[in-house]
Amino acid sequence: MSSRPGAISCRSLSKTFDRRTVVNDVTFEVPAGTITGFVGANGAGKTTTMRMLLGLVTPSAGTAWINGRPYRELTHPRREVGAVLDGPGAHPAQSARTHLTIMALAGGLPCTARPPVRSWCWWPGSSGWRESGGSGRSTRCS
Numbered sequence: 001m002s003s004r005p006g007a008i009s010c011r012s013l014s015k016t017f018d019r020r021t022v023v024n025d026v027t028f029e030v031p032a033g034t035i036t037g038f039v040g041a042n043g044a045g046k047t048t049t050m051r052m053l054l055g056l057v058t059p060s061a062g063t064a065w066i067n068g069r070p071y072r073e074l075t076h077p078r079r080e081v082g083a084v085l086d087g088p089g090a091h092p093a094q095s096a097r098t099h100l101t102i103m104a105l106a107g108g109l110p111c112t113a114r115p116p117v118r119s120w121c122w123w124p125g126s127s128g129w130r131e132s133g134g135s136g137r138s139t140r141c142s
Contacts, residue, residue: 007032008053013062015048023048025062032067035100050085078107 008030015023023045030036038046051057053064055071066074066081074080091099 007034007067008036009063009065009068010049010053011063013049013052013064014060015045015052015057016060023052023059027062035097047085050083054081054083054085079109 011027013023013026026049040046052059
């Protein structure tokens, strides 16, 4: 981990509801210009992590920053962050890249670059989130 935060930076991020820990000490950085998705089992903490990044849920511990500050402090959040949380929204035949391109165009952003797709996986009993290989809609964690 570099000393300079990435475009997305989570440090020691944790969330406990009642006495149940649903996200435990997650740390990762994603560089600017990278499309990132979380892949993992139901209940692994993917949605809760995204909700903390987007300021919809307050972390029990740690920080979640986008471009060096919390989401709520972004001047033009739609120009800086594109997020899709659970639920319908993408056509099932579309790749993640196509869906995000459509969302960016709808937000008034140019889509001239094709950034790499990175995904992060959580496997129960593992040492934490880890990057998976591949891109597109059929990314697998191994």
